[in-house]
Amino acid sequence: MIETLRKAARSIGNPSLQAWNEGGGKVLGYPCTFVPEEIIDAAGILPYRLRGITAGTMSIGDAYFGPVICSFPKCILQLAGQGSYGFLDGAVVVNGCDSMRRLHECWRKASEDIPGTLPGFFHYMGVPHKATDYSIEWFKEELGILARSISDHFGTPVTTDSLRRSIRLFNEIRSLLSELDEMRMSETCPVTGSDAASIVLAGFAMPREEYRETLGKVMARLRKSKPVSDGKVRLMVVGSASDDADFVELVESTGAIVVSDCMCFGARSFLKRVDEDADPIEALAERYLGGNLCPRMFGWYKDRLAFVRDRALRSRVDGVILQNIRFCDLHGSENGLLERDLEAEGIPCMRIEREYGPLVETGRIKMRLDAFMERIRTVGGRRS
Amino acid sequence: MKPETREYRYDWNIWTIMENAALVKDGTDKEYESLLGLIPHFADALDIFIRQGEPGVRFIKLVANYIRACIEAKALGKKTVLTSFSMATPILYAFDLVPICLEAFTIFGTVVLKRGTTEFLDYCCEIGFTETSCSSQRGALGAYLSGLAVRPDMIVCNAPGWCDSNANSYSFAASYLDVPFFQLSYPPEVSGKRARDFHRRDYLDLVAFLEENTGRKLDIDRLRRLVSEAARQDALISEISDLQAIVPNPVPNVFELMVYGARSFASGLEELTALLESMVASCRQNARRKLSGRGTTSESGRGLFCYIDHYTTDARLWAWMDTRNLSHLGSILCRYWYGEAGFVKGYDEGYTYSCATLADMIDSLADMTARMPMVKQIRGPYDAPGMWLEDNLHLARLYQADFVVYFSTVGCRNTWGAVKLLVRDLERMNIPTLLLFVDAFDDRVASWESITDRLEEFLHVRGISCGGPDKASWKA
Numbered sequence: 001m002i003e004t005l006r007k008a009a010r011s012i013g014n015p016s017l018q019a020w021n022e023g024g025g026k027v028l029g030y031p032c033t034f035v036p037e038e039i040i041d042a043a044g045i046l047p048y049r050l051r052g053i054t055a056g057t058m059s060i061g062d063a064y065f066g067p068v069i070c071s072f073p074k075c076i077l078q079l080a081g082q083g084s085y086g087f088l089d090g091a092v093v094v095n096g097c098d099s100m101r102r103l104h105e106c107w108r109k110a111s112e113d114i115p116g117t118l119p120g121f122f123h124y125m126g127v128p129h130k131a132t133d134y135s136i137e138w139f140k141e142e143l144g145i146l147a148r149s150i151s152d153h154f155g156t157p158v159t160t161d162s163l164r165r166s167i168r169l170f171n172e173i174r175s176l177l178s179e180l181d182e183m184r185m186s187e188t189c190p191v192t193g194s195d196a197a198s199i200v201l202a203g204f205a206m207p208r209e210e211y212r213e214t215l216g217k218v219m220a221r222l223r224k225s226k227p228v229s230d231g232k233v234r235l236m237v238v239g240s241a242s243d244d245a246d247f248v249e250l251v252e253s254t255g256a257i258v259v260s261d262c263m264c265f266g267a268r269s270f271l272k273r274v275d276e277d278a279d280p281i282e283a284l285a286e287r288y289l290g291g292n293l294c295p296r297m298f299g300w301y302k303d304r305l306a307f308v309r310d311r312a313l314r315s316r317v318d319g320v321i322l323q324n325i326r327f328c329d330l331h332g333s334e335n336g337l338l339e340r341d342l343e344a345e346g347i348p349c350m351r352i353e354r355e356y357g358p359l360v361e362t363g364r365i366k367m368r369l370d371a372f373m374e375r376i377r378t379v380g381g382r383r384s
Numbered sequence: 385m386k387p388e389t390r391e392y393r394y395d396w397n398i399w400t401i402m403e404n405a406a407l408v409k410d411g412t413d414k415e416y417e418s419l420l421g422l423i424p425h426f427a428d429a430l431d432i433f434i435r436q437g438e439p440g441v442r443f444i445k446l447v448a449n450y451i452r453a454c455i456e457a458k459a460l461g462k463k464t465v466l467t468s469f470s471m472a473t474p475i476l477y478a479f480d481l482v483p484i485c486l487e488a489f490t491i492f493g494t495v496v497l498k499r500g501t502t503e504f505l506d507y508c509c510e511i512g513f514t515e516t517s518c519s520s521q522r523g524a525l526g527a528y529l530s531g532l533a534v535r536p537d538m539i540v541c542n543a544p545g546w547c548d549s550n551a552n553s554y555s556f557a558a559s560y561l562d563v564p565f566f567q568l569s570y571p572p573e574v575s576g577k578r579a580r581d582f583h584r585r586d587y588l589d590l591v592a593f594l595e596e597n598t599g600r601k602l603d604i605d606r607l608r609r610l611v612s613e614a615a616r617q618d619a620l621i622s623e624i625s626d627l628q629a630i631v632p633n634p635v636p637n638v639f640e641l642m643v644y645g646a647r648s649f650a651s652g653l654e655e656l657t658a659l660l661e662s663m664v665a666s667c668r669q670n671a672r673r674k675l676s677g678r679g680t681t682s683e684s685g686r687g688l689f690c691y692i693d694h695y696t697t698d699a700r701l702w703a704w705m706d707t708r709n710l711s712h713l714g715s716i717l718c719r720y721w722y723g724e725a726g727f728v729k730g731y732d733e734g735y736t737y738s739c740a741t742l743a744d745m746i747d748s749l750a751d752m753t754a755r756m757p758m759v760k761q762i763r764g765p766y767d768a769p770g771m772w773l774e775d776n777l778h779l780a781r782l783y784q785a786d787f788v789v790y791f792s793t794v795g796c797r798n799t800w801g802a803v804k805l806l807v808r809d810l811e812r813m814n815i816p817t818l819l820l821f822v823d824a825f826d827d828r829v830a831s832w833e834s835i836t837d838r839l840e841e842f843l844h845v846r847g848i849s850c851g852g853p854d855k856a857s858w859k860a
Contacts, residue, residue: 066800067821068516095572098548102801105765109805124765126572129544129551134585138571141578298544298555299565327797329517329549333556336512353514 001217009201009245012084016206020046026089032096033264034127036284038170042162043150049204051243052076064106070099070327071356072241080117081110090121097296121153129298131290140285163280176215177270184259185315190225193258194249201243229257233376236260236312239323240331254369260315262308268293295330305341312347318376319348325356389503394527395455398492402448405430409441425498428698432638439663443642446655457482466536468543470756472749474610474652479598485649490523494695494825518795519825521553538564538597545570546763549795566593572764583750608739610652615737620660622725627667629783633711634670636677638702639663644717678706685848688785689715690776691792696827713783721755731778766802780815786848788817791824816846
């Protein structure tokens with residue numbers, strides 16, 4: 001079971017996605033956790049979180065984006081330009097950050113030079129940077145526009161009932177993943193960090209009902225599994241979008257185990273439920289904008305620090321890895337604050353800037369990890 | 385940071401320089417000429433303003449007075465607010481706050497200090513900033529975060545929605561210094577009822593934030609005086625912008641910097657009105673005499689700067705343009721979309737001021753802030769109506785630009801994400817456009833000498849400076 005998820009996590013396509021596609025199912029890509037998957041799912045369309053893994057060159061990405069831009073959207077554009085996202089029927093781009101927002105224009109312009117690389121449905125959604133009553137109202141209207149656009153384009157109405165069904169499905173998935181999260185944080189962690197990452201990542205790329213079934217089976221097995229964390233240094237990974245299970249594997253190759261995270265491809269994506277009793281669009285707006293832990297929500301550092309600190313303490317980590325993709329100012333600078341504040345509380349931190357994508361910097365990162373592990377082993381991990 | 389850097393407070397250091405610079409024309413011309421030889425590191429930067437006569441001296445005095453107000457605020461019982469260059473200062477002055485405009489302070493340091501703001505840029509990285517986060521904030525912010533400048537009492541930022549790097553700097557500073565923070569957020573659209581309602585609500589929240597953190601109620605009469613003054617000032621700025629359309633351009637090149645530099649911190653203050661009136665008088669006189677801002681009867685080329693200007697080292701961009709007899713047609717930074725401006729009419733709805741009621745003033749300020757430099761152009765897709773591309777095409781046509789140049793900072797994710805597309809589109813319209821990979825505030829990225837090489841080569845190859853046959857063929 002877990003092998004299925006591992007494969008889905010490490011590639012752009014996967015057999016389940018392929019079968020969905022061959023059966024006439026539509027797929028809609030989105031790059032950021034501010035896009036409610038439920039709206040896409042409610043239209044009977046598979047929500048697929050865009051990723052840039054497997055991009056081996058940046059020949060297309062660099063031709064449109066500038067030189068000092070995060071490599072995550074560049075890799076997505078690269079894959080789109082070279083046809084790897086040919087299975088997409090649509091895409092929604094949001095202003096998750098300034099690098100990501102420009103994917104909208106760069107993708108459109110690239111498709112003028114490389115015809116056929118832009119999905120038939122292409123939508124831009126504006127997300128405010130604050131969560132107040134009026135910004136949530138704005139976001140709610142944006143979600144309404146998105147739902148109507150999808151309905152009109154694909155001819156599959158997004159109704160209150162279909163939204164409620166989708167919200168229930170995604171909440172069930174979130175419950176299972178939250179249980180996995182608690183298991184990982186416990187003393188008897190039954191799963192490696194790289195496998196946990198694979199389990200979560202697969203959920204962004206598979207038809208969700210099938211994913212829920214598979215996840216249920218994986219969890220049933222994990223509930224009976226023996227701990228795999230004994231004798232290992234317990235770490236937490238925090239920061240920029242990281243959808244690379246190999247990165248976690250690299251961390252764990254140093255004798256550590258990643259038992260917790262605070263990332264948008266990790267815990268941040270599933271910990272909060274959607275209110276099933278409220279108006280669906282309103283509930284989605286509240287869930288996706290209110291309390292979102294991305295640093296693009298300016299002014300909420302204390303809440304994010306509290307969240308990271310709480311998870312670090314509950315998962316009894318020996319240290320925290322604060323990573324950011326190069327040119328990610330948001331996570332990069334916030335990591336500086338987190339380092340200051342967590343270290344002040346006796347939690348060892350390692351701050352590292354890296355490129356997104358294939359582990360081209362393995363040697364450098366490994367060296368930094370070894371030094372961090374040496375510090376923890378010599379000086380000791382988190383002081384109690 | 386070098387120990388000697390810690391010997392002087394950043395803001396005080398710049399204030400003493402500006403205060404003394406404002407006095408240099410009190411003596412004779414001979415004394416002034418002799419002085420220039422004694423201050424090799426300041427001579428270029430000083431002379432570009434002083435040679436403008438009364439407006440240049442007024443500008444330096446305005447800057448000196450402003451910095452002194454920042455430094456003395458606490459002693460006078462006033463609170464300070466760290467804020468963005470695109471914020472509407474009348475609302476801050478109405479609460480008797482002293483706005484510390486971070487980007488203006490970065491420009492001051494970049495232009496007048498021998499080593500620019502290098503050490504403060506790096507200090508920010510020492511405490512967490514990424515090495516390429518925007519230098520326009522980092523340059524001065526390093527001083528504020530290291531305790532070498534006035535500690536702000538609160539932070540108000542209006543970059544969210546159009547610049548993550550900018551907003552992130554202010555948000556970081558609030559967390560680092562543990563002071564209250566407020567953001568005005570911007571949806572992707574500029575106009576329309578939905579956007580307007582959002583801006584109004586955001587502004588009302590700002591007023592509530594300011595009331596809470598100053599312990600004062602908004603002084604409506606004071607706000608009315610400030611907004612009325614701002615309206616007068618924007619009318620004067622519009623006249624300067626409109627005069628730039630004349631060939632040869634009667635507006636001295638450095639006026640552009642003086643307009644946006646002063647407006648960023650002095651909008652609503654009477655001192656700014658006096659400066660602008662003096663600038664307008666100078667431009668009108670040139671126009672009457674059919675002279676360019678450099679005193680010539682013709683110009684070798686007209687350049688539009690599609691983003692910002694370049695400040696390293698000693699503000700030599702303007703002097704370089706003067707020596708080539710090139711006209712600076714402005715950048716995003718000096719475009720205020722005031723509804724009465726010639727370049728706005730028939731193109732954009734612009735903003736207007738109404739002081740009738742508090743609600744009218746709030747609406748006016750919200751409308752104005754929504755159209756401030758960069759806030760307007762880069763908040764949505766670059767090719768959407770009224771955004772970056774359309775504005776540039778409109779201005780290039782109206783002002784008969786011969787070429788367009790992109791100067792920026794390395795940290796400008798938003799524009800670097802779309803600038804290749806912009807350049808490509810402008811070139812397709814036969815507008816020669818130069819994309820420069822430089823940093824306006826950090827000459828370690830590219831020296832001014834290497835930049836001028838690129839500029840000279842570009843103008844030569846495209847037949848602009850030598851008036852070749854393909855000059856501005858797109859205009860036909």
